[in-house]
Amino acid sequence: MFDHDVIIIGAGLAGMRAAMAARENGVDVAVISKVHPVRSHSNAAQGGINAALTERGDPWEEHAFDTIKGSDYLADQDAVEIMCREAGSEVIAMEHMGVIFSRDEAGRLGTRAFGGQRHARTFFVADFTGQAMLQVLYEQIMKASVRVYEEWFVLSLIVEDGECCGAVAMDIRSGEVHVIRAKAVIMAAGGLGRLFEPSTNALICTGDGMALAYRAGAPLMDMEMVQYHPTTLKSNGALMSEGARGEGAYLINSEGERFMERYAPSMMELASRDVVSRAEQTEINDGRGVDGCVFLDCRHLGEKLIKEKLSQISELARDFANVDMAREPVPIRPGMHYQMGGIKTDVQTLTPLPGLYGAGEVACVSVHGGNRLGANSLLDTLVFGRRGGEQAAERAKKRPQSNITESAADMERAVIQEMLDRDGGGEMFGKIRLELGQTMNYHLAVFRDQQGMELALAKTGELRERYSRVMVPDKGKTFNTNLIFTLELGFMLDCAESIVLSALERKESRGAHNRTDITDRDDNNWLKHILVSQGLEEPAIEHSPVVITRWEPQARVY
């Protein structure tokens, strides 16, 4: 058994930012992650981080408005105001820690344009901003000697007397299951992209954090809002940064036409992601694609710009699509990228389960609502990661450690043993996961309808039943990845069910949730959040109002 004041589950940007903040507030903090921190999926964020720097004549209210309009008015405006107001100081803090942000002629932080925003306010490091920030935060973690439970897999949250007071986790290296007690727990375990096949997300993005909180009694919110990124490679679903369009790249169809002219005449390629993805899918469906793709055209940008600002994606295009970006258009298509929804939290990052906080993609505060703007995700991780760390530290200072014992892990040990003991004939996790991914990507994609979503619900039920009999051929203790993937699949099925149920519930089209059978936004009935919690028998669905501070919903035109 291990004791800490604050534990943080997940070591991406939100988790490490939270760790730094908790540490600065004078408590003992530890980070638990199923991979080494620098392997976290934050490193895949390419394009940049948004911040309106007031001293440069970009008021934060403009950034807030762009974010709210981008969210299709589903974001909670109090949370958006906080995020946009605190953005500048977070970016400067990262610069002071050592992030090598790109500079302008005068040596100040340089910006690039990004989708859905009327002002260039995206700060960046070439096209590997997330990686550059993740490395720097890990440097700070090393400097502060924060304990990292590296390659530990969290199996459950411990709840006693209605409060979260720790976690049960397996050391993947030894296979041993341990209790880690804490006075406050911050969930920062990232997204669930692997529910969809293909996805831009790394193989580790299996919704563990959302499912852990859900199983512990915390509600999930806005789960129907799944972002499809407009530019992903066909071969492996790899992400081609929005930075390319920010630097001026075009989207063209099979006829060489810049089709965004017909969908978003003023913002063109830089309209919100849901808008661009729908436009692309419409072009493809109407026969103006090639092999299920349209094209990202960077030819006019020139080799120098590509080398300096888009080096990573030009490598990706070369390695995975066999295309020289400076000479040929790259075939791309919309691909699942981000979950706007997550564990419901308030603006102080507290979930409805006392003792449990949430930040980053795993959480839903909700600053992204129906559609997240590019380069707002990194900002979300930093602002709410820091707030989470501060809040959790304050709680930890006021409370004693709970008196739970090592036996709190007995249940998880038994579940794992039962899984390993199953014998004969059952299937491995792989096929179930693949069928889940294909189902979600088919029925819960850019366009949805009642019939498709009902089919998906039936399918998740069938997969759940098969999962209850799944086999784990690897019986070893050391680094048993076979067991880990099987456990992850359980988390994925919980998340999938919450997505499908929320999507069926929302009887309108808003943001990323676009129904071909109900095409209009309906502010009278559906300007509200949908929450799913684990009920006694069936999941329970509730609604909650959207917080409107100063921006009344308007028609959304780009």
Place this chain on the structure above:
Amino acid sequence: MDVTLNVKRFDPDVDQPAPYYQEYSLEVEDSSTVLDGLIKIREEIDGTLALRCSCRSAICGSCAMRINGQARLACNTKVADAVPNGNGAIVVEPPGNMPVVKDLVVDFKPFWDKIRAVEPWLQHMGTKPQHEHIVTNESMLDLAGVMDCIMCGACVSDCTVLEVDSNFLGPAALAKAYRFVADPRDSEHGWRLGELNEYGGVWDCTRCMQCVEVCPKDVDPMGRIMALRDKAMEAGYNRTYGARHAAAFTKHVEHSGRVDELRLPIESKGIFNIVEMLKLAPVGIRALLRGKMPPIIHKSNPGMDHVRRIFEKAEKRR
């Protein structure tokens, strides 16, 4: 296409664990990567195979391993390119210079211990500016080349010095050190260079180029180590064996167009370094007996003006 992967395996959970090779034959797409093949094995053929992987796009640094004897990322190595002679088995082994945990999974502790040893965080002792630091974009672009490092360990795996001297900081940690020494915002260059000049530091690289060859992100670790040597000498750290060797080498070539093999070791070690001079004596005697003693009078190469002009040009470019 059909392909055979010959995977080096190791299961620590059995009695008397020992490494062995296991062949897997499978069908993959023509465009598949070695990682796709390994994932297919562990998900469809043999669930006990252990490896690390995550992003599939050469960003997370998880899947460095030896493929046909050379460290690479499995996720950006195409099966079609890796099949030896068009039809042989692709040999897949864990990365080198780190202890194996299971199959293709190694213990990265030695890797991270060395990264940590160079104190890899920005040290800024003065007062912080109110806004951002004002620095040139060029200086940041130079650092971006190193920050592109994904800590995959390919360079460490195939470093020929680490193979014989585990005390060497190694290419990844030294490249990371360069990132701070070359950062105009860091105020601790002097102290850092002093540390890097010690045993295990920049002078222990043998310039074998392996790290440059295997780096999947073109970080050029060896180039960064050479740049650190230059910076160390410029900063006045010129009393080490390596620095003296470099200085004497340069001096000879500038004066005569070639190395004076008789004086190079003496000047490198320092003529007043009695212990080292006594160690050199038997080498000299053996060379003399076998008729391999370099000439006592060192003559210039013909065309010395050309050599001098090269030096003048190089001097101007600094």
